[in-house]
Amino acid sequence: MKRSQILGALAFATLAFAACNNADYQTSASGVKYKIIDGGSKDSSKVGDVLKMHVIQKIEGAKDTVLTDTYGKLPAFVKIQDAAMPNAYGPDEFFKKLKKGDSLVTVLYVDSLIKKGLAQEAQLPPFMKKGDKILLTFKVLEVFKNDSLAQADYQKEMEKDAPRQKKEQEEMMKKMMKDQEDARKADEAALEKSGxxxxxxxxxxxxxxxxxxxxxxxxxxxxxxxxxxxxxxxxxxxxxxxxxxxxxxxxxxxxxxxxxxxxxxxxxxxxxxxxxxxxxxxxxxxxxxxxxxxxxxxxxxxxxxxxxxxxxxxxxxxxxxxDKEPAAPQMPTPQAHGPNDGHNH
The missing domain is CATH 3.10.50.40 (Chitinase A; domain 3)
Known part of the structure; x- marks a missing residue:
């Protein structure tokens, strides 16, 4: 991530944090705490428009965890939907109020997600528990009035982000393979010791x-x-x-x-x-x-x-x-259990 992108993300995260600890945010009928920071645009958005946004999603609790941060990565493209579902509880109900340049901060409560039947305590991920808050911050980069314009811009962003995605996937693959090899070596050592x-x-x-x-x-x-x-x-x-x-x-x-x-x-x-x-x-x-x-x-x-x-x-x-991948590499069929299977323990 470039320095300017890092500073931008940090500044926005700081703004969001301040908003959550201030009395100037509102509470919607569904119980979502939110604040919209006006970006100064005179344009308006409507149902069917596509918002291009940077997003930061963070869990606030005993241990804060950042789940999503699109700064320096592929932005999110979200189509503004019509009226929310009766039991809805999320930031999408505010998207139709946003304009280019606007920022949105929303706070969701894990307890409310459980109470509304949108999550089950027994099935919460390990980084989330009752009493935690989910902080979502959005920065609107552009508003597209039709899908074709949004799709064209999405393709450009994908191409721009492709090298980063490839590098990230390679790093994840290396880590996974190292973890597998470490586990295999530990297992082999135990087998050798036992005979x-x-x-x-x-x-x-x-x-x-x-x-x-x-x-x-x-x-x-x-x-x-x-x-x-x-x-x-x-x-x-x-x-x-x-x-x-x-x-x-x-x-x-x-x-x-x-x-x-x-x-x-x-x-x-x-x-x-x-x-x-x-x-x-x-x-x-x-x-x-x-x-x-x-x-x-x-x-x-x-x-x-x-x-x-x-x-x-x-x-x-x-x-x-x-040295180069064949034009049409042949891979094992899904039902086969060939030697390139990822389960090497």
Missing amino acids: EKAKQVKAVQDFLTAKKWAATQTSVGTFVKIDQQGTGTQVADGKFVTVKYNGKKVSNDSTFDANQFTVQLGVQPFIKGFEDGLRQFKQGGKGTIVIPGYLAYGKEGNGGVFKPYEPLYFDVEILEVS
């Missing part, structure tokens, strides 16, 4: 012996049988890897999924053992990746699809390794 890890490795080794497969164990712990190394680009983190696979259970050699997909290795969620096995190949490579349970879907078994710590193996063919 369970050694048992899972032996189960895979016994399977390989019975199959008479010559497989090499990686430093991570995955077993890989290479039938064809491949002669193309080496599979590595950051590369877009297109894989054709047939996944089977070690316990009974039964296929649970066969598919083809493209993944950016090391960037998208992946089961540890499969990811590790792919790194042993180049484009054009073929072979089998055999995964002990602690490197597969772990104790959760992919939400119960597999038994806890169930060992799996995948016959794989590396179709393509590229």
Whole structure:
């Protein structure tokens, strides 16, 4: 967020806070406390107009929490609706009073939301409890008189905000993957201490012996049988890897999924053992990746699809390794439980 945007947001938040602690706000028939700060425009708004606004939403209680802050981000676009519902309790009843440049401050009470049946105490999110207040502040940037003008401006704002959204999504993905890896390492350490890890490795080794497969164990712990190394680009983190696979259970050699997909290795969620096995190949490579349970879907078994710590193996063919995402990447069907599933515990 630019310095001017930060200062603007802080100034507006300060104004809103002062309004909530002052006697000059009003209370609507529905019980919402509100204040409209005139921006000086002579224009008027009506039902059907679209308001372009910056919004800050904050929970005030024992621990204040900012839920929404659009400053420096994509503004909100809200169409002014007709009369509010009989049991309505929110800021939308005041939108038709706003003009370009105006500010609106509203205060909602969690107790009132519960009393009106709009929320249930037992289902309140962890950052909210009885006795808390929800503070919403709005700054009207523009008023559009028809949907087409609003839509055109929305598209421009989306394009402008796209780089920030992409960066934010990448950061969230990195954090999620780090949290998953930290949890997996902690689980593996506990298994090693209890001796369970050694048992899972032996189960895979016994399977390989019975199959008479010559497989090499990686430093991570995955077993890989290479039938064809491949002669193309080496599979590595950051590369877009297109894989054709047939996944089977070690316990009974039964296929649970066969598919083809493209993944950016090391960037998208992946089961540890499969990811590790792919790194042993180049484009054009073929072979089998055999995964002990602690490197597969772990104790959760992919939400119960597999038994806890169930060992799996995948016959794989590396179709393509590229620095760029293919024009039409193929992903597993929704009902499949392929190796790119995000549940890698």
